[in-house]
Structure formats: C-alpha cells, structure tokens
Amino acid sequence: MAGELRGVPVGRSPRIVYLSRIESFSASHRLHSHQLSDEENLRIFGKCNNPNGHGHNYKVEVTLRKEVDPVTGMAMNLVDLKAVMQRAIMETLDHKNLDKDVPYFQSIVSTTENVAIYIWDNMVNLLPDGSLYEVKIHETDKNIVCYRGE
Numbered sequence: 001m002a003g004e005l006r007g008v009p010v011g012r013s014p015r016i017v018y019l020s021r022i023e024s025f026s027a028s029h030r031l032h033s034h035q036l037s038d039e040e041n042l043r044i045f046g047k048c049n050n051p052n053g054h055g056h057n058y059k060v061e062v063t064l065r066k067e068v069d070p071v072t073g074m075a076m077n078l079v080d081l082k083a084v085m086q087r088a089i090m091e092t093l094d095h096k097n098l099d100k101d102v103p104y105f106q107s108i109v110s111t112t113e114n115v116a117i118y119i120w121d122n123m124v125n126l127l128p129d130g131s132l133y134e135v136k137i138h139e140t141d142k143n144i145v146c147y148r149g150e
C-alpha cells in the first residue's frame, strides 16, 4: 500500500512528467538538394532556393519524459538540461549559415524537419537513457515541426 517513509512517498508507481525547456537561435539557410537539378530545386523550393539564402529566428522546445526523483523532486535539473541544449543546439547552430557552417547540412537539405532530426541526434546521447521525448521547432510563428525520434 502507498505510504511515506521519512516524508518520501513509497509503494506506488513512479510519477512521470514531461519537462521542457525553450531556446532560441538565429541562422541562415537555403533550401537546395544536390540530388536535384537547378530547375527542379527552383520548382520545388521556390523563393527558399534563392542562392543568397534567408534567415530565421528559430525557437526550439525540447521535452523530456522522465520520472520524478522522489528525493530531489526533479525529473532532471533544468540547469543540466540548459547545458546540454547549449552544447547540442546553441554552439553548433546559433549565428551560423546552416548549409556552409554545419557539416551535417552539406549533404542534407536544411529544412526544419531535418534541423529537428539533427538536434534530436545531437541531444539523445547527452541525456539520461530514453528520456528525450520531443524536439519541437518553430521556424517562424506559423511553421512548426515536431520530431519524436521515430
């Protein structure tokens, strides 16, 4: 039966929470696939294929699904999550030209879908096993991508 031992709940299943933190970064990019001709690129990506590129102020929301430690009351210390996001997102993407400065995007089109996958892949091994639940990116106020590792 559920009860307490020195103030700590015992005898019941763990409490699972969804813990999120948001960071913002600015980056420029151009939508262009090396697997397509110039004409196809222009037809598919339109204005976003302009060789001069364009920029966004991206907002990234990272969510962990994790049990609350009954002693600390935390699923994960947000100070630690901030440090992981700094390393996996800010240091590699902020104020960068995605296509030229980030090796990953030299062969992969820098759509928001692929930016979300890149961030997931960068973060997943820096977090406790199985805890990363979702990476959500607001590329603009209207364009949003969510990736859950599937």
Ligand SMILES: Nc1nc2c(c(=O)[nH]1)N=C([C@H](O)[C@H](O)COP(=O)(O)OP(=O)(O)OP(=O)(O)O)CN2
Pocket (backbone or CB within 6 Å): 031, 048, 110, 111, 112, 113, 139, 140, 141, 142, 143
């Ligand atoms: N599936 C995707 N489609 C598009 C992506 C993408 O990442 N994934 N990206 C772009 C462009 O890079 C660009 O982000 C689109 O900008 P824009 O159309 O200007 O954005 P808004 O919809 O917010 O602009 P409004 O003109 O204010 O509606 C295109 N497609």
Ligand SMILES: [Zn+2]
Pocket (backbone or CB within 6 Å): 029, 048, 054, 055, 056
């Ligand atoms: Zn864009």
